Each structure stands twice: as C-alpha cells, then as structure tokens.
Amino acid sequence: MNNYAQLYINGQWVAPHGKGTIDVFDSGTEAVMGRIPEGVEADAEAAVAAARAAFDAWSATPAAERGAYLQKIADNLKARTDELAQLIAGEVGMPLKLARAIQVGGPVYNWGA
Numbered sequence: 001m002n003n004y005a006q007l008y009i010n011g012q013w014v015a016p017h018g019k020g021t022i023d024v025f026d027s028g029t030e031a032v033m034g035r036i037p038e039g040v041e042a043d044a045e046a047a048v049a050a051a052r053a054a055f056d057a058w059s060a061t062p063a064a065e066r067g068a069y070l071q072k073i074a075d076n077l078k079a080r081t082d083e084l085a086q087l088i089a090g091e092v093g094m095p096l097k098l099a100r101a102i103q104v105g106g107p108v109y110n111w112g113a
Contacts, residue, residue: 001032001033001034001035002024002033002034002035002087003034003035004034004035004036004037005037006037007037007039007043007047009043009046009047009050010046010047010050010053011050014046016037016038016039016040016043017039017040017042017043018037018038018039018040018042018043020037020038020040021035021036021037021038022035022036022037022038023035024036024091025091026090026091027090027091027092027093028090028093033087033090033091077104081100081104081105082100084103084104085099085100085103085104086099088103088104
C-alpha cells in the first residue's frame, strides 16, 4: 500500500496544513490501496500562489528549453510505465493493457513537439 504524508507544492514536498487523509480504493477489490493527505484551503492557496509566481518566468522561457523540460518529464514517466499502469488499473478498474496504452502511454507519447 502506498501511503503519502506530504503534498508537492512549489517544487518541494511539504507537510499539509490539515490533519485528514483520503483513502484510495482498488475499484476491483474495494481494498484500500493507498492513503494521501487531505489538502485544505491553505494548501490550495499555497499551490496557486506558487503556480502564479512561476508563471511569468516559465512564459519567458524559450520554447526549445520548455520543450526539453517536457521531454525529460515524458522520459521519466515512460520509465515508470508499468508502475503507473498498475496503479491506474487498480484505482479505476481498467484492464492493465488498456491502462498502459491509454492512461500512461498516450499522455507521454512524443507528438513531435
């Protein structure tokens, strides 16, 4: 079971402001397959503020450099295809082959960008 105690905000893992958690269920077995922190309003505000602060610099970054960052993200997601497909298949009840092709494979496919 995957248990997470922090939220990823502003490029770092941080403790949530709230104390609650959310169970993530395997849709096929209804067993708890993970637990995540329940973000509260202060967490959302921090995430929005971080995104706003990064927007201008990101917008001014040359397209080729932004593309290189996105390619690196895609490469890292591709390296984790099997792991991500297993998690998605369990959470949404999708056959593993379909999760691998559609939920993981499609979104990280390099569409010539």
